[in-house]
Amino acid sequence: MTVSRERFAQGMTYDEFKAQMTRNRETVEANERAAEIADEDRKVFSRRLSALVLAEDWCGDVLANLPVLGRLAKETGNIDVRVFLRDQNLDLIEQYLNHGKFQSIPVFVFFDGADGGWRELGHWIERPESVTAKRREERLKVFASDSRFGSPDAPVDQLPADVRSELQARLVKTRADTAAWANREVLRELRELVSR
Amino acid sequence: MALPPKVTITYCAECGYEDQTLALARALMLEFREAISGIELIPWEGGTFEVSVGGVLVHSMARDGGFADHGRIKTAVRETLER
Numbered sequence: 001m002t003v004s005r006e007r008f009a010q011g012m013t014y015d016e017f018k019a020q021m022t023r024n025r026e027t028v029e030a031n032e033r034a035a036e037i038a039d040e041d042r043k044v045f046s047r048r049l050s051a052l053v054l055a056e057d058w059c060g061d062v063l064a065n066l067p068v069l070g071r072l073a074k075e076t077g078n079i080d081v082r083v084f085l086r087d088q089n090l091d092l093i094e095q096y097l098n099h100g101k102f103q104s105i106p107v108f109v110f111f112d113g114a115d116g117g118w119r120e121l122g123h124w125i126e127r128p129e130s131v132t133a134k135r136r137e138e139r140l141k142v143f144a145s146d147s148r149f150g151s152p153d154a155p156v157d158q159l160p161a162d163v164r165s166e167l168q169a170r171l172v173k174t175r176a177d178t179a180a181w182a183n184r185e186v187l188r189e190l191r192e193l194v195s196r
Numbered sequence: 197m198a199l200p201p202k203v204t205i206t207y208c209a210e211c212g213y214e215d216q217t218l219a220l221a222r223a224l225m226l227e228f229r230e231a232i233s234g235i236e237l238i239p240w241e242g243g244t245f246e247v248s249v250g251g252v253l254v255h256s257m258a259r260d261g262g263f264a265d266h267g268r269i270k271t272a273v274r275e276t277l278e279r
Contacts, residue, residue, distance in 0.1 A: 023212040060211040060243035102261050155253045157204040172241050
């Protein structure tokens with residue numbers, strides 16, 4: 001069962017979502033400024049679409065990826081974004097479970113409402129597989145670079161505080177270094193999704 | 197008798213998991229009082245939410261999904277205490 005146009009309209013706009021955030025708004029806005037929209041994105045999103053979003057303001061993948069969609073919507077002027085808080089809209093998240101069981105967010109669901117219709121084009125969950133794989137690979141490299149970091153599978157609480165601090169700084173840098181690439185991967189998947 | 201276990205909660209500070217971290221810490225404090233040797237909170241990154249009891253990882257958001265179920269963590273603490 002798809003989401004009706006009426007249910008979709010009950011969601012918050014992207015700006016309303018940001019206004020009600022209890023934390024991390026500055027992160028979302030910084031990530032929105034950093035997101036770069038290319039001509040190929042503008043071309044694919046040159047038609048009117050609606051995008052339902054499931055999100056929460058404490059989720060790292062929401063903070064990273066929703067601003068990319070927000071920037072895309074602002075730059076193209078063609079995407080009506082409506083955001084629903086996952087934990088208050090279980091009827092929606094239950095329709096878009098990750099692997100059929102996880103309530104992963106963000107979820108983006110695209111609808112084409114042209115000619116008075118309402119057709120679901122597809123949905124996107126959490127982050128691209130390529131980003132997960134790249135981050136895993138980069139994380140393993142960081143751990144392999146210094147024997148003091150121990151095993152990547154061991155809880156970090158077993159490390160001495162000074163080593164932990166160093167490891168944390170290295171991991172944060174790795175993610176920052178791949179952020180622009182990860183944004184492009186998100187946009188690539190969104191282009192593919194609405195072009196099917 | 198086994199030593200009282202320490203509970204460690206490693207949480208993503210970038211994401212703002214403080215509320216969930218403090219809720220779990222509070223629940224453990226009220227449930228076990230002086231029976232645990234301590235609760236350590238470690239601010240981390242990358243969407244992490246991990247809970248170790250006596251050095252054993254009993255919940256990982258990456259492995260198990262979501263935040264830790266309080267009942268599951270309490271059971272792990274009780275099992276460690278009864279060893």
